[in-house]
Amino acid sequence: MRSRLAGSFIALDITLISLELDVFGHVLAAIEGKKVGRCNDAFTSPLAGVRMQKGSNQIANDEALVPHAPVNCVGAYAPIVGADPRRPFVVAQIGQSLDGRIATRTGESRWINRDAALDHLHRLRALVDAVVVGVGTIVADDPMLNVRRVAGRHPARVVIDPRGRIPPQMRFHADDGVRRIVIRDARNTVSPCAGVETIAVNGVDNRLCPRQIVDALFERGLKRLLIEGGARTISQFIDADAVDRLHVLVAPVIIGSGKIGLDLEPIDSLSAAKRPDTHAYVLDGGEVLFDCNMREGGRDDA
Numbered sequence: 457m458r459s460r461l462a463g464s465f466i467a468l469d470i471t472l473i474s475l476e477l478d479v480f481g482h483v484l485a486a487i488e489g490k491k492v493g494r495c496n497d498a499f500t501s502p503l504a505g506v507r508m509q510k511g512s513n514q515i516a517n518d519e520a521l522v523p524h525a526p527v528n529c530v531g532a533y534a535p536i537v538g539a540d541p542r543r544p545f546v547v548a549q550i551g552q553s554l555d556g557r558i559a560t561r562t563g564e565s566r567w568i569n570r571d572a573a574l575d576h577l578h579r580l581r582a583l584v585d586a587v588v589v590g591v592g593t594i595v596a597d598d599p600m601l602n603v604r605r606v607a608g609r610h611p612a613r614v615v616i617d618p619r620g621r622i623p624p625q626m627r628f629h630a631d632d633g634v635r636r637i638v639i640r641d642a643r644n645t646v647s648p649c650a651g652v653e654t655i656a657v658n659g660v661d662n663r664l665c666p667r668q669i670v671d672a673l674f675e676r677g678l679k680r681l682l683i684e685g686g687a688r689t690i691s692q693f694i695d696a697d698a699v700d701r702l703h704v705l706v707a708p709v710i711i712g713s714g715k716i717g718l719d720l721e722p723i724d725s726l727s728a729a730k731r732p733d734t735h736a737y738v739l740d741g742g743e744v745l746f747d748c749n750m751r752e753g754g755r756d757d758a
């Protein structure tokens with residue numbers, strides 16, 4: 457990975473260089489280890505804690521950037537912490553069963569994934585500027601979308617609600633000091649609740665372009681985004697090539713029926729399937745995190 461910072465090119469070479477552990481082996485302070493070439497100017501990342509010393513050849517970290525991450529998973533957070541602040545960065549996460557379901561047929565999705573995967577989700581929330589969900593998830597789950605299981609700041613909450621059907625009593629609207637944004641179709645004139653920002657996007661065939669959504673949020677200072685669900689929303693972002701990393705958390709449970717996970721534009725040949733560069737991390741409880749680099753790997757026929 458190469459990154460232009462303060463007018464000089466720096467070769468970034470991701471390796472593990474330092475970890476500060478507590479007695480349980482959890483990471484207290486570490487940035488998944490970025491080893492860098494020499495740089496000419498001091499550099500401070502917008503993500504608090506990443507600091508590069510003038511003339512040094514490594515990044516120093518001032519505080520816990522990936523709080524209490526299991527040692528074997530720290531690498532999964534590297535691309536988020538180290539994302540180039542001059543362009544949007546999008547990570548999507550989906551939790552599913554062994555048979556690829558994200559919810560029962562009645563829509564129940566809690567708790568397909570258990571503690572380790574939930575901790576991971578909260579860690580992701582703590583590392584991004586905004587968490588984005590489709591209105592279907594708000595209606596089904598009424599999620600709080602904040603950071604509770606690990607230390608860290610709450611991200612802004614964003615819902616894609618083209619037709620203005622989010623009920624006003626949903627926890628999304630809670631006036632808790634966190635920025636709340638509704639993305640709506642420009643043709644929809646429904647007024648938002650007090651204190652909630654709106655972004656109007658021109659829809660085509662009732663679809664709002666995910667890339668336009670990402671760009672609009674970036675313009676408003678929300679650079680790192682977590683697309684948290686549901687499956688329809690994530691699928692549309694993937695189809696639009698608007699996802700940098702996809703985290704698939706597979707729980708050792710078989711549901712056997714119900715809502716399927718990703719549902720992308722159909723292909724006829726396996727050669728057209730996406731094969732992202734992927735790293736698997738085994739979490740406590742037998743859950744597995746697949747960290748897919750959607751910018752590397754490509755298709756078989758590419």
Ligand SMILES: NC(=O)c1ccc[n+]([C@@H]2O[C@H](COP(=O)([O-])OP(=O)(O)OC[C@H]3O[C@@H](n4cnc5c(N)ncnc54)[C@H](OP(=O)(O)O)[C@@H]3O)[C@@H](O)[C@H]2O)c1
Nearest residue numbers: 551558559565590591592593596663664685686687688689
């Ligand atoms: N396992 C997990 O990781 C996980 C995570 C989150 C949610 N869930 C589960 O997933 C289910 C909900 O997921 P879902 O797929 O049904 O719904 P969803 O993705 O949460 O929301 C889909 C709706 O959001 C709007 N939307 C999203 N992106 C849009 C775009 N680009 N353009 C226009 N509209 C867009 C549309 O609203 P309109 O319908 O108004 O047009 C769309 O129908 C629930 O059962 C929930 O429990 C599971």
